[in-house]
Amino acid sequence: MANNKIKRRLNKGSFHQLTSDPALFIGVILILASLVLFIVYPLYAAAKLSFSQDGLFSLSQYQYIFTHSYYRKSIMNSVMLGAIVATLATFVGFIFAFAIAKGGIKGQKFFQPMAILPIISPPFMFALSVILLFGRNGLITAKLLHLDTSGVYGLKGLVIVQVITMYPIAYMTLVGILQGIDPDLETCAMNLGAKRLKTFFTVTLPLALPGIFASWLLVFVGSLTDFGNPIIIGGEFDVLSVRAYLEFTGMGNLPRGAALAMLLLIPTVGVFFIQKYIIKNKAYVTITGKSSRRGSSSVTGVAKKWLFVFALGVSLFVLMFYVTIISGSFIKLWGVNWAPTFKHFVYAFDVGLTTLKNTLFLAIISTPITAVLGMVIAFIVVRKSFAGKQILDFLSMLSYAIPGTAVGIGYILAFNGAPFKLSGTAFILIAVYVFRNVPIGVQGGIAALKQISGDIEESSTNLGASTAYTFRKITLPLVRPAFFAGATFAFVRSMTAISAIIFLVSARWNHLTVLILAQTEIMRLGAASVLSFALIVVVMAFIFIIMKLTGLKQSQIFGTTK
Amino acid sequence: MEQNIDKDYLVLKDITKIFSDDRGNEVTAVDNISLTIKKGNFVTLLGPSGCGKTTTLRMVAGFEIQTSGDITLADKLINNVAPFDRNMPMVFQSYALFPHLTIFENIAYGLKIRKLSKEVIKNDVAMVSQMVNLVGLENRYPGELSGGQQQRVALARALVLKPEIILFDEPLSNLDAKLRIQTRTEIKRVQQMMGITALYVTHDQSEALSMSDQIIIMNRGEIAQVGSPEEIYNHPNSSFVADFIGNANFIDAKVSEINSKSITVTAQGKSLVVEKTDEEFIEGEEVSLAIKPEAVDISLEPTGFTGNLDVSSFLGSITEYKIEFENSFITAVHSNTTGHPMKNFKMGEQVHVDFQKDFFHIYKK
Numbered sequence: 001m002a003n004n005k006i007k008r009r010l011n012k013g014s015f016h017q018l019t020s021d022p023a024l025f026i027g028v029i030l031i032l033a034s035l036v037l038f039i040v041y042p043l044y045a046a047a048k049l050s051f052s053q054d055g056l057f058s059l060s061q062y063q064y065i066f067t068h069s070y071y072r073k074s075i076m077n078s079v080m081l082g083a084i085v086a087t088l089a090t091f092v093g094f095i096f097a098f099a100i101a102k103g104g105i106k107g108q109k110f111f112q113p114m115a116i117l118p119i120i121s122p123p124f125m126f127a128l129s130v131i132l133l134f135g136r137n138g139l140i141t142a143k144l145l146h147l148d149t150s151g152v153y154g155l156k157g158l159v160i161v162q163v164i165t166m167y168p169i170a171y172m173t174l175v176g177i178l179q180g181i182d183p184d185l186e187t188c189a190m191n192l193g194a195k196r197l198k199t200f201f202t203v204t205l206p207l208a209l210p211g212i213f214a215s216w217l218l219v220f221v222g223s224l225t226d227f228g229n230p231i232i233i234g235g236e237f238d239v240l241s242v243r244a245y246l247e248f249t250g251m252g253n254l255p256r257g258a259a260l261a262m263l264l265l266i267p268t269v270g271v272f273f274i275q276k277y278i279i280k281n282k283a284y285v286t287i288t289g290k291s292s293r294r295g296s297s298s299v300t301g302v303a304k305k306w307l308f309v310f311a312l313g314v315s316l317f318v319l320m321f322y323v324t325i326i327s328g329s330f331i332k333l334w335g336v337n338w339a340p341t342f343k344h345f346v347y348a349f350d351v352g353l354t355t356l357k358n359t360l361f362l363a364i365i366s367t368p369i370t371a372v373l374g375m376v377i378a379f380i381v382v383r384k385s386f387a388g389k390q391i392l393d394f395l396s397m398l399s400y401a402i403p404g405t406a407v408g409i410g411y412i413l414a415f416n417g418a419p420f421k422l423s424g425t426a427f428i429l430i431a432v433y434v435f436r437n438v439p440i441g442v443q444g445g446i447a448a449l450k451q452i453s454g455d456i457e458e459s460s461t462n463l464g465a466s467t468a469y470t471f472r473k474i475t476l477p478l479v480r481p482a483f484f485a486g487a488t489f490a491f492v493r494s495m496t497a498i499s500a501i502i503f504l505v506s507a508r509w510n511h512l513t514v515l516i517l518a519q520t521e522i523m524r525l526g527a528a529s530v531l532s533f534a535l536i537v538v539v540m541a542f543i544f545i546i547m548k549l550t551g552l553k554q555s556q557i558f559g560t561t562k
Numbered sequence: 563m564e565q566n567i568d569k570d571y572l573v574l575k576d577i578t579k580i581f582s583d584d585r586g587n588e589v590t591a592v593d594n595i596s597l598t599i600k601k602g603n604f605v606t607l608l609g610p611s612g613c614g615k616t617t618t619l620r621m622v623a624g625f626e627i628q629t630s631g632d633i634t635l636a637d638k639l640i641n642n643v644a645p646f647d648r649n650m651p652m653v654f655q656s657y658a659l660f661p662h663l664t665i666f667e668n669i670a671y672g673l674k675i676r677k678l679s680k681e682v683i684k685n686d687v688a689m690v691s692q693m694v695n696l697v698g699l700e701n702r703y704p705g706e707l708s709g710g711q712q713q714r715v716a717l718a719r720a721l722v723l724k725p726e727i728i729l730f731d732e733p734l735s736n737l738d739a740k741l742r743i744q745t746r747t748e749i750k751r752v753q754q755m756m757g758i759t760a761l762y763v764t765h766d767q768s769e770a771l772s773m774s775d776q777i778i779i780m781n782r783g784e785i786a787q788v789g790s791p792e793e794i795y796n797h798p799n800s801s802f803v804a805d806f807i808g809n810a811n812f813i814d815a816k817v818s819e820i821n822s823k824s825i826t827v828t829a830q831g832k833s834l835v836v837e838k839t840d841e842e843f844i845e846g847e848e849v850s851l852a853i854k855p856e857a858v859d860i861s862l863e864p865t866g867f868t869g870n871l872d873v874s875s876f877l878g879s880i881t882e883y884k885i886e887f888e889n890s891f892i893t894a895v896h897s898n899t900t901g902h903p904m905k906n907f908k909m910g911e912q913v914h915v916d917f918q919k920d921f922f923h924i925y926k927k
Contacts (some may be wrong), residue, residue, distance in 0.1 A: 458625055459658035461646045463672035463719065473671075477662045 024384060028392065031377060035395040037420070038435040042410030043265075043402060049413055050259035061259035074238040075263065078224050081155065081239060082267075085162040086220035090212060092163060092314060093170025093219075099307035101178035102204065103299050106308065114315040115175075116558050119168040120543065122513060122535045123228030123498045126161040128520060128528055129321035130233060132328050137335025139324070153235025161229045164318060166222050170215040172558065177211035178204070196300055217271045224267055225403035227499035228513065232520055240264055241405045241499065248409055249503065258413070261406040272401030322536075328529030344526035352515050352531050359512040360538060362426060363494035366433035371487035373434065374441020375479060381442070382449040400439035404499025407436060412503050424506040432501055433494040440493075441486030448482035449475075481556045484546055488557050491542050495535060571601040571759055572622065572727065577631035579617050591617040593783035594631070599776075601726075604753055604760045606770040609780035610806065615763045616731060618780070622761060623729055624648050635727075651720030652729040655736065657712045659704035665691075665715055666700040672723045690722040693752060710741045714748075721752065728753070730762040734769060746773055767807050771795060779803055799839075801925040804852035811855065811892035815924075817847045825924060827851065830867055830888060834917065836924045843924070850925045857918040858894035860885065860907070866916035871907045883907070885915060 053060045065071040096115050099105045118126070134141045134152040141147045151157075185207070186199050194202060227241045234242055240260055248257025299307065332339040349356075377396045381389060399407070411432060415422035422428040452475065460470040498513040505511050512535055519528040547554065579592040592614040599605045607615035620626045622633060624645030633640050640648060651672065659668050666687055673683045691697050694714040704712055713733060720728050733749070734742045750773050753760050764770055770777050771791045779786040779794065787799045798804035801812065815829040825836045825843060829851065836851070843849065860871075860883060869887035876898075883894040892915070907913055 453656060453658065455654045455656045455658035456660060458645075459652070459654055460660070460671070462623055462625075462648075462650070462652045463723070464646050464649065464675045465671075466646055469675065474660055 024380070024386075027376070028380060028386070028388070031373070031380075032388070032392060032395070035392070035435070038431050039395060039399045039402070042407065042414040044410075045413040046258045046406055046410040047262060049255050050262045052255070061255050062263075064256070065259060065263070071243070071260070074240050074243045077155075077238055078240040078264075081158055081162070081237075082220040082223040084155075084159055085166060085223040086216045088159065088163045089167040089219045090170045090174075090216045092167040093172075093215060094174050094208070094212060095307065095310055096167065096171050096314060097174040097178050098204075099311045101175050102181075103304055103307040105304060105311060107312075111311050111315060113554055114311075114318060115171045116168045117318055118165050119172075120492050120496075120536075120539050121165075122496050122516065122532050123165075123226075124161075124232045124513075124517070124520070125325060125532045125536070126164050126321050127157070127229045127232040128328075128516075128525065128532060129324040130157055130161050131520075132324050132334055132525060132529070133320075135335075139335070142335055150235070153233055154237040157233045157235075158230060158237060158239075161233060162223050162226060164321070165226070165229065166219045167314075169218050169222055173215040173218060174208060174211050177208050181207050196303070214275060217274060221268050221271045225264060225405065225499065227405060227502070228517070231517065241403065244405050244409070245502065254409075254413075258409050261403065261409045264403040265401075265406050268401045268403050272398070276397070325529050325532050325536075328525060329533050331526065334525055344530045347524075348519075348527040348530035348534070351519075351527070352512065352534075355510045355512050355515050356531075356534060356538075358426075358509055359495060362429050362433065362509070362511075363491050365426075366430045366437075366494055367487050367491045369430070370434045370437045370490035371441050371483055374438045374486045374490075375445045375483050377438070377442045378445025378449055378479075379475075382446055396442045397439045399435050404436070404497070404501075405503075407432065408500040408503030411500070423504065424508065426509050428504050429501060429509055429511070432504060433490070433497065436497070436500060437490040437493050440489045441483075444482040444486045445479060448479040452478050480550070481552055484550050484552055485557045488543060488546055492539055495539050495542075569601050570598045571603075571636060572599040572761065573597075573632075573634045574618070574622070575632045575634070577618070577621065577628050577633070579614070579621060579626060580629045590783055592621070592628075595780075595783075595785050596631075597778055597785065597788065599759060599761060601759055602757050603775040604750065604762065604773055605776045605778065606762045606764060606774040607778050607780060608764060608767065608770040608807075609786070610765060612782075613780040614783040615765075615780050619652075619729055619731055619761060619763045623650055623652050649723070649725055650727050650729055651723050651725050652731060653713075653716045653720055653733040655732040657704075657716040657733075657736075659712055659715055659719075661704055664701050664703055665696065665707070668704065668715055669696075669700075669718045669722050671719065676723075686722050687718075690718045693721065694718045694748070709737055710745065713737060713745060717749065717752070721756070721758075724756070725758065727759040727761065730760065730764075732764055733762075734764075735766070742769075749773065771807075779806065781806075798852070798923060801850055801852055804923055804925070808852070808854045809893065810852035810923075811858065812850045812852055813888060813892070814927075815849050815851050817843050817845055817849055820845060827924065832867060834922070836922060839924065841924075841926060843926070848927050850927050851922050852925060853892070853917050853922045855882070855893045855895040856897075857922065858885075858892060859916045859918060860894055860896075860913045861916070862907075862911075863914060865914050867914065869913060869915050871909060871911050871913050873909065874907060885913065887915060 050061050051057055051059070065075075096111075100108060100111055100115065105111065130152055131138065133139050134157070136142065136150050138152070141149055141152070181204060185203055190196070190199055225241060227245065230237070230239045230242045231245070240263060244257050244260035244264070247253045247260060328334055329344055330340050330342070331337075332341045332343070374396075377392065381393045381396075402410075411428060412423060414420065415428055422431070456478075457470050457474060460474045461467070465473065496513060497511065498517070501511050502514055502517070505514050512531060516528050516531045516535070519525075519531065543554075543557070546552070547557065574595060574597050576594055576596055577592055578590065578594050580588050580590050582588045595614075595618070607618055609615050617626060621628050624640075624643060628641070635648075635650075660671065663671065669687045669690060670683045673686060678686075687700070688697075691700060694717055696711065696714055696718060699707065699711060704715065707715065713736070716733065730749075734745055737745060746769055749760075752758075762770075762773065771794075774791055776788065777791055777794050778788050781802050787794055787803045789797075794803065794807055798807060798810075801810075804810040805812070813829055815827040815834070817825060818828045818833065819826040820843060821838075823838055825838055827834050827836060827849060834851070859866075867887065869885040869892070872884040872886050872891060874884075875882045879898055881896050881898055883896070885892050885894060894915070
């Protein structure tokens with residue numbers, strides 16, 4: 001039978017006879033060229049600068065970095081923060097996922113959105129909230145506990161906000177894996193005499209291990225490349241991404257900034273390869289016959305209660321930050337004068353309305369481009385075969401592995417002069433959105449297309465449909481959920497982007513997140529809250545409209561349930 | 563119509579299909595086969611998995627292009643006809659129903675492509691739904707149907723095009739045993755009623771025997787035997803066919819005497835007379851004897867060979883006995899009809915085994 005499979009796969013190649021398809025050929029060339037221009041070339045520009053001194057190849061930048069404790073410290077800080085956050089966020093995400101997928105806790109309709117809520121929030125909304133709650137004039141620290149402390153700035157505060165920001169990554173990685181574990185396996189373990197806890201540790205947990213590992217790595221990289229939270233709440237705790245930014249824009253030391261960004265690239269690309277080539281092959285495939293898919297509850301009543309309490313606690317904690325931001329928008333001077341006011345709205349819209357409009361405009365332009373490009377690449381990768389397909393697949397996923405800081409620096413260096421003078425234009429921002437977000441669309445598209453068996457398309461052909469008709473009537477409708485999921489992510493990420501675009505905004509084309517950052521830095525927390533609130537409203541409204549228009553459910557868009 | 567019946571309808575001539583895998587190794591899936599299918603016939607390609615039967619079917623449908631050879635349909639060469647222009651609806655093993663379309667839309671799919679009017683589509687779908695017993699399910703989605711119902715939708719989707727030929731790729735293998743038997747009668751009934759030519763791929767011998775006008779047995783990319791179900795069952799031309807279609811027992815023997823009409827062989831010191839075949843044997847040659855399970859008699863009276871009863875399984879209308887014999891096992895099947903009461907043997911008991919004449923075949927080793 002294995003032999004048969006090989007045959008089937010090959011047949012498809014020979015059937016479509018792609019290499020003789022000129023439209024495909026031109027399409028592939030165009031896509032490859034744009035991937036090279038907007039992903040490889042900027043990266044090359046940044047790398048080149050970091051490795052050169054007076055026009056010659058040199059390791060002097062790196063030598064300088066590694067011989068100065070000042071820089072070494074920020075590297076160590078980044079790694080330590082990443083490890084702590086990855087461990088805690090994976091733990092929270094796992095328990096949340098377990099409670100929902102296996103624990104069968106009550107209130108799933110509430111908990112499922114809560115489990116992913118932070119990923120659709122502005123990048124440093126939680127940092128801002130934490131300052132409002134625990135900062136020097138914080139509601140909890142100053143008002144309730146009468147402490148005069150700025151202890152929230154630094155590692156502690158960063159850990160809190162990053163765990164909250166990133167546990168959804170762990171949750172989304174793990175919930176699918178836990179749901180994929182056939183309940184029959186757990187039932188069988190119990191049937192063989194294992195108690196529930198024993199079943200958990202001998203069956204459920206080991207089967208979820210590859211997912212736990214994957215989630216740890218993803219969060220680790222997420223923490224390392226995070227820019228918004230550390231710049232606001234990092235304080236004296238210096239991390240690599242912020243250091244690279246300050247070096248590059250603040251001190252104008254372009255080569256050193258580029259070199260620091262390159263260092264960030266090592267772990268992200270490493271994790272990318274581990275993900276792509278090791279974990280994928282290691283994932284357990286639970287091979288079973290017909291599963292009853294009926295779980296005898298794998299947790300006891302008591303455990304269920306604790307899971308519920310945990311999920312509720314996390315959810316309320318997250319909600320508290322939202323409430324804080326919203327209330328911060330209406331309070332005269334946080335920590336000093338608690339009188340309600342609309343003056344922040346007046347001020348914020350005065351300084352920010354144009355930026356909000358521009359941010360929205362650019363996101364709306366780039367979203368369909370990203371979604372269509374992602375689906376086209378996925379279609380080519382899954383259904384067509386030609387030499388160089390692997391390169392297309394690799395390049396389209398690669399930008400996922402490049403930290404925003406490196407992208408931003410790379411774009412500035414690459415597109416600042418002839419032949420590609422783009423800096424200061426809207427086009428450079430659109431390019432950044434499209435090429436940074438396209439991997440999500442590609443990944444979703446590939447998964448969706450792989451689920452549609454070749455039989456279904458063949459069957460359409462067999463009934464007399466041309467290739468174009470089959471694509472329109474069969475393939476497209478079936479990948480529709482994946483398409484809109486990709487579009488939604490593209491929109492959300494365009495609206496909430498910061499690490500790359502902070503290098504690329506201009507007076508004409510500013511971005512809302514950059515404006516919020518500026519307001520926070522000058523301690524106009526009320527205005528920052530209003531703008532964050534506005535950003536959340538826009539993002540939520542977009543998701544709501546997509547769900548209404550397409551009839552898709554939240555779980556379909558965010559891919560949390562199968 | 564009558565004159566057409568005997569006409570060669572679908573002809574495969576010298577068809578070879580070679581696949582090459584990623585490393586450039588070449589695998590010959592179908593090796594120079596030729597076959598002819600008459601109009602209105604139900605023809606089955608039968609063989610174990612990997613024998614090339616599905617590849618052959620997919621070449622007929624146009625999903626594979628043969629490496630060499632010609633396929634003609636009603637005297638027209640169709641080598642270069644695109645799969646969507648061949649008008650040979652196929653029923654897939656996975657059914658391949660379109661999950662986002664209702665049952666009505668699934669069945670109407672091919673008609674819509676042919677740009678028929680709404681009225682005609684409605685009528686045709688209604689007619690076919692009635693024929694395969696799907697009335698009332700038109701507005702459901704495939705996911706809401708049982709396996710058997712999904713299978714009937716796949717059949718209806720092909721039938722509604724009123725094709726001259728339908729292709730089947732193991733359409734019943736996802737159904738349970740009882741439904742499979744029911745559905746195969748159904749397919750046969752519809753095929754005869756509409757006078758459609760059918761090319762049917764299966765690895766299930768009982769499906770092939772019960773449905774076909776003609777069976778083509780394939781093995782390792784080649785055709786092993788072609789014939790009616792009776793011919794194939796009663797006169798397998800090779801030990802492969804005898805084994806595959808009749809689950810024959812094989813025992814070692816030696817040719818002791820060759821006459822003009824028969825061959826006498828010895829096995830375990832006893833002589834047996836076998837009908838002569840086209841194959842040439844010489845005296846003293848080691849051969850295999852294939853004996854069908856139903857041609858094996860067991861008794862306690864010391865008549866033929868001796869063996870030990872290993873297991874007997876009562877299967878309702880028949881009983882199957884497994885007997886240890888000559889260091890291997892042979893199977894005997896007995897019908898439990900009145901007049902042939904089931905024999906009660908004990909496990910491990912010494913029994914005597916005899917072979918009914920006419921039922922064995924001699925093959926070279």
